[in-house]
Amino acid sequence: MLRYEKPSNTSDAAKEKRASFGQTYFDRDAHICKPVMVATTANNVNVRCGNGKDFGAITQIAKSGTSYPWVTTVGDWHAIEITINKRKQVGWISGVYSKIV
Numbered sequence: 651m652l653r654y655e656k657p658s659n660t661s662d663a664a665k666e667k668r669a670s671f672g673q674t675y676f677d678r679d680a681h682i683c684k685p686v687m688v689a690t691t692a693n694n695v696n697v698r699c700g701n702g703k704d705f706g707a708i709t710q711i712a713k714s715g716t717s718y719p720w721v722t723t724v725g726d727w728h729a730i731e732i733t734i735n736k737r738k739q740v741g742w743i744s745g746v747y748s749k750i751v
Contacts, residue, residue, distance in 0.1 A: 686720040688728045688743065689751045697741035701727035708741055709734050720750060 651668060652660060693714050696707040701724045709732070721729035726745040731738055 687717040687751050688720045688730050688748050689717040690714050690743065690748050692747040695743055695747045697730070697732060697743055699741065701725060701729070701742045703744075705742065708739075711743070717751060723750075 651657065651665065657664070690711050691714060693712060695711045695714075697709045697711060698705040699708050718730035718732055721731055721740055723729070723745070727742045728745055728748055728750065729740050729742050732741045733739075734741075
């Protein structure tokens with residue numbers, strides 16, 4: 651405000667008003683930057699290579715409450731980002747055994 655824009659009104663009240671605008675938008679939009687996660691709700695949840703029981707399991711999540719970054723949801727299935735053998739990939743878990751958190 652003071653170095654770049656240089657408005658005619660640079661009073662403390664003007665600075666506070668401008669800061670309050672920024673805070674309002676930050677408070678409204680800050681959640682957008684937080685990653686959405688999917689947490690398992692059961693033990694031994696299969697992670698599949700597609701969104702259905704017909705797809706093979708690529709790994710299993712042993713512990714209930716384990717969270718992974720959410721990618722998308724199709725029907726009752728959540729795609730998650732999971733690391734298997736040091737390689738990130740997308741796997742699918744049933745919404746019956748998981749929830750978006």
